[in-house]
Amino acid sequence: MTLNNVSLNYLAESGETPALENIDMQVTKGEFLGIVGPSGCGKSTMLSMVAGLLLPTTGTVTVCGEKVTGPEGGKSAYMLQEDCLLDWRTIEGNATLGLEIMGRLTRETRQLTNALLKEYGLESFKHLYPRQLSGGMRQRVALVRTLATEPAICLLDEPFSALDYTSRLTLQDDVWAILRRARVTCILVTHDIPEAIAMCDRIIVLTKRPGRIKLELSVDLNTDAPNPMKKRQAPDFRSYFSRIWEEMDLSVERSSALPQQT
Amino acid sequence: MSSDHQLFLNRLRRTRLYIRLAQLGLVVSFFALWEVATLFGWLDSFLVSSPSRIWQTIALLHAVGGLYHHIWITSLVTVVGFVGGTIFGTFFAAILWWWPKLHLTAQPFLIVLNSLPKIALGPLFIVWLGTGYVTIVTIALAISIVTTIIVVHNGFTTIDPLKLKLVHSFGATKWQSFYLIVLPGSYQTIVSAVKVNVGLSWVGVIAGEFLVSRAGLGYLAIYGGQVLNMHLVMTSVLILCVAAALMYQAIVFLERINWRNTLTGP
Numbered sequence: 001m002t003l004n005n006v007s008l009n010y011l012a013e014s015g016e017t018p019a020l021e022n023i024d025m026q027v028t029k030g031e032f033l034g035i036v037g038p039s040g041c042g043k044s045t046m047l048s049m050v051a052g053l054l055l056p057t058t059g060t061v062t063v064c065g066e067k068v069t070g071p072e073g074g075k076s077a078y079m080l081q082e083d084c085l086l087d088w089r090t091i092e093g094n095a096t097l098g099l100e101i102m103g104r105l106t107r108e109t110r111q112l113t114n115a116l117l118k119e120y121g122l123e124s125f126k127h128l129y130p131r132q133l134s135g136g137m138r139q140r141v142a143l144v145r146t147l148a149t150e151p152a153i154c155l156l157d158e159p160f161s162a163l164d165y166t167s168r169l170t171l172q173d174d175v176w177a178i179l180r181r182a183r184v185t186c187i188l189v190t191h192d193i194p195e196a197i198a199m200c201d202r203i204i205v206l207t208k209r210p211g212r213i214k215l216e217l218s219v220d221l222n223t224d225a226p227n228p229m230k231k232r233q234a235p236d237f238r239s240y241f242s243r244i245w246e247e248m249d250l251s252v253e254r255s256s257a258l259p260q261q262t
Numbered sequence: 263m264s265s266d267h268q269l270f271l272n273r274l275r276r277t278r279l280y281i282r283l284a285q286l287g288l289v290v291s292f293f294a295l296w297e298v299a300t301l302f303g304w305l306d307s308f309l310v311s312s313p314s315r316i317w318q319t320i321a322l323l324h325a326v327g328g329l330y331h332h333i334w335i336t337s338l339v340t341v342v343g344f345v346g347g348t349i350f351g352t353f354f355a356a357i358l359w360w361w362p363k364l365h366l367t368a369q370p371f372l373i374v375l376n377s378l379p380k381i382a383l384g385p386l387f388i389v390w391l392g393t394g395y396v397t398i399v400t401i402a403l404a405i406s407i408v409t410t411i412i413v414v415h416n417g418f419t420t421i422d423p424l425k426l427k428l429v430h431s432f433g434a435t436k437w438q439s440f441y442l443i444v445l446p447g448s449y450q451t452i453v454s455a456v457k458v459n460v461g462l463s464w465v466g467v468i469a470g471e472f473l474v475s476r477a478g479l480g481y482l483a484i485y486g487g488q489v490l491n492m493h494l495v496m497t498s499v500l501i502l503c504v505a506a507a508l509m510y511q512a513i514v515f516l517e518r519i520n521w522r523n524t525l526t527g528p
Contacts, residue, residue: 051431071433078431080424088446101432101442149432 001027001050001153001185006059007210008045018210019045023059025204025213027153032179032186034196037206037214038248043189045211047155050187051076064152074102077151079159079175083142085130091141092117092126098149113148120144120178136167136174143175147182154179156188160195172199173227193248197221197240198228205247215247311496319497328477332498336467336478337505339395343402343463348456350403351410358411359418359444360436372412380404381469393474401473402466406459413458417451418444453517460513464506479505 003025010017019042027033035043048054049061052071061068063075077098085094095113099105117123120140130138139159146154159175160168176199179186190196196203197219205215223234231237293313299305300312307315323329358365384401391397421444429439471480479498486494 053427053430071430074433076431078428080428082424084422084425084428086425086443086446088449097429097442098432101429101434101438155431 001064002060002062003046003049004060004062006049006056006061008042008049008054009057020056021210021212023211023213025216027185027187029185030183032188032199032201034200034203034219035187035189035206036191036193036196036203036244036248037211038208039191040209041206042209042211043191043206044157047078047157047187047189050153051078051155074104074149075151076153076155077146077149079142079146079154079156081158081162083130083135083138085138085141087130090127090129091122091133094130094141095126095144095148098145102149104149109148112150113144116144116147117141120174135163136171139163139171140174140178143178147178147184152185154184154186156186156190158190159188160192161190168195169229173229176228193241193244194232194237195228197237197244198231203244205244215244217243308490309492311493315493316497316500319493320501323497332478332482333501333505335395335475336471336480336502337509339398339402339470339478340460340463340467340509342399343466344406344456344459346399347403347406347410347459347463348452351407351455351459352414352452354407354411355414355418356440356445358415359440365415372408376408376412380408380466384469384473388474395475397474398467398470401470402463405466406462409462410455410459413455414448414451417448421447457510457513460506460510464502468502 003023006020006023007018008020010019023046035046037043045054049056050063050068052061052068052075055069066075068075085091086097089097092113095117096105096110099109099113114123114126117126120143122137122140122144125133125137130141133141142159156175160171163171172195188196188200200219202216202218204213206212207214217240219240221231221234221236221240223231223236225231225234296305296310297313300307300310320329323332358368380401383404384397387397387400387404391400425443425447426439429443434442467478468480468483471478472484475481479502482498483495483502486492486498
């Protein structure tokens, strides 16, 4: 996946707001990329462009060698802040939602979905409704819904921000393990720096609006920790944190001198 | 079960029982007082009727055979009114959701229509549609449809934007996002619209029957008024109370069945 010199301006009656400026980046197959930055820097906008929900003002977005011209199921799939499960559908019905929309719900894809549900310990709940499940289980259903469409890229838009601290840590491990095992390419947008360091292979730091790439760094913690929770204990973890924090902090300071406009 | 919990449950049960008893007591004493007051001449039974005379009227209507016909006609027209009002209202709300520019254009006219007392259109409907039940149903529809459009459209447009984003990212068409997210997500809004429409439909039907009908509870009331038979008026009002309450309870019951199904699964 590539973003080639991409800029995007939001248009409104009150004027034109540049959200992203001259973004160049690549994600290779199977990579776990993190995007961090101060709020309002256009992190989520970048994901929307990869998904085809927004089209860049200039530049091109390419996924799997094809230019993105609109939302298209199967290439990229979202995992959002909330699990967004539909209360009126069973767990199985929720998990197959993406396939149904794309018109790809066949016996094989249904079996694949059921296999995923089984793998993540949700099989005995598949005829229940979302409100009967705990928050962590609901997020796992949302993940199955995403993976069932076999996307080339998984877009994680602050997927843990609505959870309390403990469930967040547990679910980070869960989701990370599931995505790694599925060998899906992932882009994680977050404002939680430790989360990005613990989960990602590479991190991009954006500046305050209009978002530009400020820093790009590969994460190599020199540890054989099996999950994000353990990775947090790696000796190099702190240095990565302070490095990213400094970059973010500077941009926050500079912008707070200006009048806020949102 | 601990004794504390048992005590708590007993207290809860007792409170509920007292409330029921109080309600029953109110009804009984209301009718008793009414009866006694007319019996001793404190109130003129010619003007306010009395429970025993109402009972006689019901028995008489029952004997003549017209009673159930009147109840049936009025209830049927009311059901047609609120079901029709809800379906057509939801349909137009969907059209306005589909074309937001149409909604922006129509908005001031909707506001005018909403504030217009629809009964005032009665004479028009009579001239256009005659003096049959079509006119009565039309009045009932006219009363409920505009609020339904406004309320349901509001429900459609306040659907969780994240859910819409989710289905868009799967490449959903507008029709898919409507029937997968917007319509089922507005279920609660539509159910409350139905509840409001039941009440509005009764108003429309009774007003319509005042204007044109030859049968029905509204007809009984207006006829009773014209011949100064207050027993008949009171009888139809009382039956109307019971019928309207029963219909409302039926809706609540249907809603609960549906809710239980989604909770425990099919």
